[in-house]
Amino acid sequence: MDFFVQVLIDGLMNGAIYGLVAAGLSLIWGVMDVINFAHGEFLMVAMYTCYWIGMLVGLDPLFSWVLTGAFLFFLSAGSYKFIVRRSIGKAAMAPLLATFGLSIFLKNFCLNRFTPNFRLLSGTSLEGKVTHIFGAIVSQPKLVTAIFSLVMLCVLHYMIKKTRIGRAIQATAMDREAAELMGVDTERIFTLVFGIGGMCVGIAGGFMTSYLAVFPEVGALFSLIAFVVVALGGFGSIPGALCAALLIGLVESFAGFYIAPVMKYVAVFALYLAVVLVRPKGLFGW
């Protein structure tokens, strides 16, 4: 029973974190129909940023996420302006491959500049602290990250549904030309969406640095899972991404514990295939 609760909570926490990592991707995908292949590397860059802020300035990830989020906003918006915008719409998959090139570049750039060493930020305020919930042991840095993920996702959802800028984003996603006729500067919206996408992953990365080692390959598996989360949720749907992420976290956790740990990612990808074959546009897609 203890293990059941533990596995459940671990799954939910990991799921919530996947959710925040995937949210940005989902937004970009939904609005622009572009897969950002450098998403995992953005996560890695965010973690390095947070690590270096922690090392050099001594700022705790609990606060430095603001900075990593801002930095990634500009990095992501910049990569839209200089790379994605120039390749979009010209040929199938061109933006995908361009961002793939970017991911190779970023990964090797970080490897070259920061050495491939595994870096753990130590001395953070939550380091090693745990909370007990119904007999399960929960790591505080992870719990905080997970809760914050949920909050961020709610904020993001609210922003898109209720604010002016959010409506402009929605309008652009539905029909770019109509939105332009209505006076929406869609080019700016696209830059903004890419920036927000980067910001989400930047914030996620900032928090994750408090419990995960940083190294140039850290983003690889996260980005794969983020792709699956987004496709499973249905693109552009933030609630979809959240549900898919929680589902994937749970499947990973339960399959890992009750079937075999080595099967956990197999189960995740198999679940995705099974769902998407029944619902070709994901759980919340239409």
Place this chain on the structure above:
Amino acid sequence: MNDKNGSFMKSKRRLIDNILWIGLIAVLAALIFIPGAIGKSTHTHVLVLVLLYASMAQSWNILGGYCGQISFGHSVFFGLGAYGAGMAMVTYGSMPWLGILAGAIIAAVTSVLLGWPCFKLRGHYFAIATFAIVEIFGRVFLIWDWIGGALGLDYPIIKDSWSYFLWSSNKTGYYTGALVLFVFIFGVVRYIESRKLGYYMRAVKEGQETAESLGVNSTKVKLTAMALSAFLAALCGAFFAQYNYRVDPPMVMSLDMSMKFVLITILGGMGTFWGPFLGAAVLIPLQEYTRTSLAFLGPGVDQMVYGLLIIFMMVRQPKGIMGFLAEFGILGRNEKKEATGDDAS
């Protein structure tokens, strides 16, 4: 441009293409007979890789380029072929040929079984589904002991021979083999390009609904393209295993390998006959030579250059090298101008 003129241009293009194609084969084949041209050297290695990756890209091009189904799953078929050869050589200690054939057939059957449900998915959903398949296959193969699991299959050291398709003293055999593979796969594509299947595939790419309304059974066309594509990719995989004396799951069934198929084709020019060859001819030498020549700048610099080149290509000319050539009016009509003309109207 009137119809008559258009068809004249088309047949003229086809003639030029044919001359180029036969010329290319002749030059590549002649290399075997020029003493010293092909042997042990790194240049031979690079040539073999160019031919191999061009063949892989062309096999992908059948489904991705001509039929418009962007698959990130081809490393699965590639891997099945590699394992076919590897199992025959290592587990059963026999010649690889039957294993290669079995691997290729299994790959074709698998591709149909996977393609049949996956073709319901459109656009990026299809792409993501295919790479989920790669992840599943890669991970299952890692824990499947019968096929060697994570340990992989290592070729025994045996004498150089054609019957085992294994050489170590020089690469002439591999080069010849790669050339045969290259000519075969490109030949198949050249053949179907002008046959009914080729037109059907392009019709499906242009618009599935329209193609259906014209009486094309799009599912059947897509599955045929998929099976053919997988079969040919598996042959390339078998060659890869024979060439490297080893198979293990991360070597062949990885997303990395899948990306190679896509990247080379798109960088060369998707849906064109020459694209895969041009893509491989540019990317592979770049990758092989910069790895050694840029090493003094520190680790990873060669891959940074590789990444930048991809970005540059996609930003500058997403239609790839064929697009570049078309800008200069070489190898094909200037499609860009026509396209912009269409946009303006």
Place this chain on the structure above:
Amino acid sequence: MLVKSKAVKFFLVLVFVLAVSSASFAAEKIIKIGTIFPHTGPAAVSGQNCVAAVETAVEFINNKYDWEGFPLAQKEGLLDGYKIVLVNADHQGKPDIAKSEAERLYEEEGVFAIIGCYNSSSSKPASAVAERLEKIFMCGASSSAELTERGFNYFFRTAATDAIESAEFGEYIEHLNKEKGTNLTTLGLIYENSEFGKHAADEGKKVAAKMGINVVADIPFTVGATNMDSEIQTLKAANPDVVFGAALGGDYSLMVRTMKQSNWASKIFINYCTGYQNPAINKELGADSSYYMGGMGYSPEIAEVYMKAALPAQEIYRAKTGFPLDSDSIQETVCLHVLAQAIEKAGVLNTEKVVEILRTETFDSPLSLSGKVAFAPGGQNSKAFTVITQLLDLKYRTVFPASYADSELIYPFPAWDKR
């Protein structure tokens, strides 16, 4: 227009770089030795350390150092003034690249021998190339026992294999059970699902079967996993007395942190040559790295007592990397050192003669724990052995075998919340 001219410049620079670097320099008396390690990719940390370790050997072989009892250090160069020049190659963790780089180094660069490849999966095809070409392949830290079971003639490995390590782990457990009445009866295995981890785990299982220890958990995990929750929970549920671990770098630190989080540890936790041996990783883990154990062929602490001669070499390495030598990378230094001695003894640069000497003679190796290196048929260093150490406050304390032990084992692993 700007874009175009920039692009043109970029390619001009590229072409220039290619042209300059391919112009090879001609020196008179040099011996070219190739190295193939992962400079990039998932194993890049260890690969780059290995390169630094080989460079360390080049440093003391080519130059004159007045180190006592250190073969070749006092002499400048080899034979009558030959200097060793390294040709480094990067295999990115990919066996196919390792294989083609091996061919290039032997045939284009004309290296006399290759040292490599860290990853067992890459060492296999690369050494097969060497065997086919009848060239020397020196292998440092690839631990898969299978490498030396192939009966190769040109392959030599200096490190202890996972089979040797497993046997020693088993011996130690028996020793503890007998001497201390610890009653360790169940074993768990947690290992990365790769050639290295799988092979280590298989050897561990063999030893367990021989000793009648129950394997209650057998957990391969994905390299570069996003979390290790299910792995550690499964381990916790099975609650084995002993765990053998084989996790590299980032996975190792994730594993340690997840164990801490779950507040679980086996009574003893022994690692194969892994993240445990990497001082950089332990430094990052800080106090959490304590009490873990592992098989090691070298540690700075052992060197202080038993391998004093190795200390000056360690300083050369430290100047390059900022860390002391570790048990993995030092084996690469040993490789070149032994090879250089064999060349010196042979008196000529002749592969067959050097191989003959490598096969038959015993070499002095101040960088090896036993002080000697000798190769058995198949190429395994028969003098290789490891000691079992336990980490406490970032110091490796040797606990077994008794002849090398400097500390008592802290047993059992203290509970995380009672520290």
